Amino acid sequence: GEDVEQSLFLSVREGDSSVINCTYTDSSSTYLYWYKQEPGAGLQLLTYIFSNMDMKQDQRLTVLLNKKDKHLSLRIADTQTGDSAIYFCAEVLGSSNTGKLIFGQGTTLQVKP
């Protein structure tokens, strides 16, 4: 089936690292995405990773992909209060990058000062 699973809530202290985990179901997915949603706002693309990569780093963000286990993670280094938001993992169904983008239920990240 089409299912992307995420834990619902994560709380960290400012300055710590945050790790948000996601599992997906479509082994033929070629692109996997992380989006951020702040309260009352739309979805902001944070980063994405191709399925032939194991890791992608972009400033404070590190994405790890384990294709065998269909597991994706997003690590935010030196987490700031401005990182408080809902983070969505998403996969594109099928081997093309132009099809259905299916989202997980989102992980609410709370950053305590």
Next chain:
Amino acid sequence: DAGVIQSPRHEVTEMGQEVTLRCKPISGHDYLFWYRQTMMRGLELLIYFNNNVPIDDSGMPEDRFSAKMPNASFSTLKIQPSEPRDSAVYFCASRTQGAGYTFGSGTRLTVV
């Protein structure tokens, strides 16, 4: 580029009324998607278009929902008649090959 533009930002309507949500995709993007976000069901894909043609409408909940894309720069999502359970935030997104999915700011619909 102004990004994906949705209107209105907020819509409050009475049950039974017709509601039309509008979207202008990014110029040059040939895919357009309509999503609905609720607390209970999260982000659901309703329908998507490629080159103005509907490709997959399996997420459209009922016949009360319809979507059109008369040209490459405009799409509408219509609900007729509206019901309280349609209350949600509706997002439009567009993309093209090699680009990420870009979302609009959404339309918050409240049906009373």
